[in-house]
Amino acid sequence: MATANLGTSLTIGGTGMLASATHWLAARSERTIVVARQAGRFTHGDVRLVPVIADWMRPIRKVGPIRQITSDILLWLHNPEALIPLLLPLIGTGRVILPAAPPAIAPCTTVRLASTNTASGRRWLTDIEIGEGAIAALQDGHSRIVGDLVGLD
Numbered sequence: 001m002a003t004a005n006l007g008t009s010l011t012i013g014g015t016g017m018l019a020s021a022t023h024w025l026a027a028r029s030e031r032t033i034v035v036a037r038q039a040g041r042f043t044h045g046d047v048r049l050v051p052v053i054a055d056w057m058r059p060i061r062k063v064g065p066i067r068q069i070t071s072d073i074l075l076w077l078h079n080p081e082a083l084i085p086l087l088l089p090l091i092g093t094g095r096v097i098l099p100a101a102p103p104a105i106a107p108c109t110t111v112r113l114a115s116t117n118t119a120s121g122r123r124w125l126t127d128i129e130i131g132e133g134a135i136a137a138l139q140d141g142h143s144r145i146v147g148d149l150v151g152l153d
Contacts, residue, residue: 005030006072012054013076015042020131025074025138072138111137114147122150 009029014022015036022042026032032049034042039051111133115122125133125147133146 007031008033009072009074011035011074014074015039016076017127017130018074018076018134020128021074021134021138024131024135025072029072074134074138109137109141110143112143112145112149114145114149116147117150 006025006029008031009025010033011018011022011025012035014025015034015038019042022032022034026034026046026049030048033052034049035052035054036042037054039053043049043051111130113125113130113133115124116129129146133144136142137144
């Protein structure tokens with residue numbers, strides 16, 4: 001999938017730790033809808049990137065562009081149970097990539113984030129490691145754990 005033209009893709013919450021994965025997805029898409037609090041800053045006027053400003057205290061009101069998704073969806077959600085049921089009817093055939101998702105939400109590929117061991121103890125994942133895990137899931141469609149869950153609940 002790395003060289004395929006993906007049509008229209010969507011990222012929600014993909015401008016922070018998932019920024020590299022959002023850029024990777026956008027480079028392979030005709031158009032990418034970027035939903036984030038500061039979406040305009042991230043898109044920098046790039047005509048292939050469609051900013052949708054999200055106020056997480058209120059529902060996303062500008063759903064028109066979201067209805068046109070034809071490829072992959074990259075989501076960073078702290079509470080996917082609340083948003084996924086609203087999004088699934090809008091996203092059609094797109095493949096959904098989540099950093100974590102409850103088992104009842106399907107069909108989604110999940111990337112579960114953990115920590116990693118170092119010489120001085122455990123540390124959280126870097127943005128690069130998180131982005132690489134999301135990109136790998138976008139490429140092959142397989143759920144995965146990035147890092148290891150030792151010592152984490």
